[in-house]
Amino acid sequence: MDLADVLDDLYGSAPTGFTAARDAFARQARAEGDRELAGRIGALRRPLVPAWAVNLLVRERGEDVERLLELGAAMREATASLAGAELRELRVRQHEVLEAVRVQVVRLAREAGVRLSPGAGERVVATLRAAMADAAAADAVRSGLLVRPLEPAGFGEVDLAGATASDAAPPRPPAASPRRPAVPRDELSARREVRAARDAERQRVETERRERERAELHEAVRAARTELDDARGESSSAAAELSSARRRYDDLVRRRDDLQARLDAVAAQLAPAAGALRAAERAAHAAQERVAAAERELERLRARLPD
Numbered sequence: 001m002d003l004a005d006v007l008d009d010l011y012g013s014a015p016t017g018f019t020a021a022r023d024a025f026a027r028q029a030r031a032e033g034d035r036e037l038a039g040r041i042g043a044l045r046r047p048l049v050p051a052w053a054v055n056l057l058v059r060e061r062g063e064d065v066e067r068l069l070e071l072g073a074a075m076r077e078a079t080a081s082l083a084g085a086e087l088r089e090l091r092v093r094q095h096e097v098l099e100a101v102r103v104q105v106v107r108l109a110r111e112a113g114v115r116l117s118p119g120a121g122e123r124v125v126a127t128l129r130a131a132m133a134d135a136a137a138a139d140a141v142r143s144g145l146l147v148r149p150l151e152p153a154g155f156g157e158v159d160l161a162g163a164t165a166s167d168a169a170p171p172r173p174p175a176a177s178p179r180r181p182a183v184p185r186d187e188l189s190a191r192r193e194v195r196a197a198r199d200a201e202r203q204r205v206e207t208e209r210r211e212r213e214r215a216e217l218h219e220a221v222r223a224a225r226t227e228l229d230d231a232r233g234e235s236s237s238a239a240a241e242l243s244s245a246r247r248r249y250d251d252l253v254r255r256r257d258d259l260q261a262r263l264d265a266v267a268a269q270l271a272p273a274a275g276a277l278r279a280a281e282r283a284a285h286a287a288q289e290r291v292a293a294a295e296r297e298l299e300r301l302r303a304r305l306p307d
Contacts, residue, residue: 001029006041007165011055011145014112018046020207024200044165050123051146053116057105057124058144064104065128065141068097072132094132098125123149134158 006025010018022044029038047055058065071094078086105124109116116124130150131141137150137158145165150158 015052050120050149055144069138130158
């Protein structure tokens with residue numbers, strides 16, 4: 001087993017499976033009798049997501065990264081020679097290239113199954129700025145073995161302590177322990193295979209459990225968003241119906257008050273009208289009585305006239 005191949009495999013894969021893969025390589029190295037290599041592999045650190053994204057960019061878009069680093073070298077030369085106009089032009093190009101790289105790395109991470117947050121994207125750009133500002137930082141980025149993102153410090157030196165997997169500290173020697181009876185090599189190999197199979201099974205079960213939980217969580221989030229959208233739609237519809245009902249109620253109240261006022265005015269005129277009606281009835285009755293009396297008197301007088 002070669003450490004370079006192990007590093008390329010570990011730091012070229014998604015960070016979610018880093019620990020399980022590292023431990024598997026370490027077990028394999030121990031099974032092959034290389035305890036020093038197993039210790040070095042076991043000391044490797046899982047890359048932070050922004051560092052992994054830069055490693056991914058180096059592997060998938062190496063030419064673009066190299067052009068960016070060459071632009072950084074040109075900017076350092078322009079700064080050293082005090083070429084102001086050239087430096088301004090290079091800064092414009094730097095901004096354009098970094099924006100293009102930001103879009104690329106988000107897409108590449110998504111294709112690898114990792115969602116790169118805006119904050120992680122900013123740290124990717126910051127790492128690339130640091131690599132443009134410092135030649136040693138550029139070499140660290142080129143290695144594709146970043147463990148942590150870099151911080152730009154203007155056009156000066158960048159702190160690279162522990163920044164790449166090649167900086168992993170050598171393993172501490174194992175503590176002395178009482179000697180145990182020697183175990184036959186075939187039995188020892190069988191035990192290692194059993195342990196490896198058991199570890200692999202545990203890892204598989206744990207991975208499946210995490211995947212199920214992640215899928216259930218995503219489904220719950222989708223269901224919650226759907227419920228929220230439905231609730232918002234229902235709330236909006238109910239608010240519109242409430243507003244319409246309130247307007248209709250207020251209109252009916254106004255109409256009722258208007259009719260009540262008119263009814264009160266009619267009621268106030270009803271009593272005088274009733275009195276006038278009774279007086280008119282009495283006058284009409286008296287007039288009819290006079291007509292009847294006059295007709296009787298006329299008939300009586302006509303009867304007295306001579307033939």
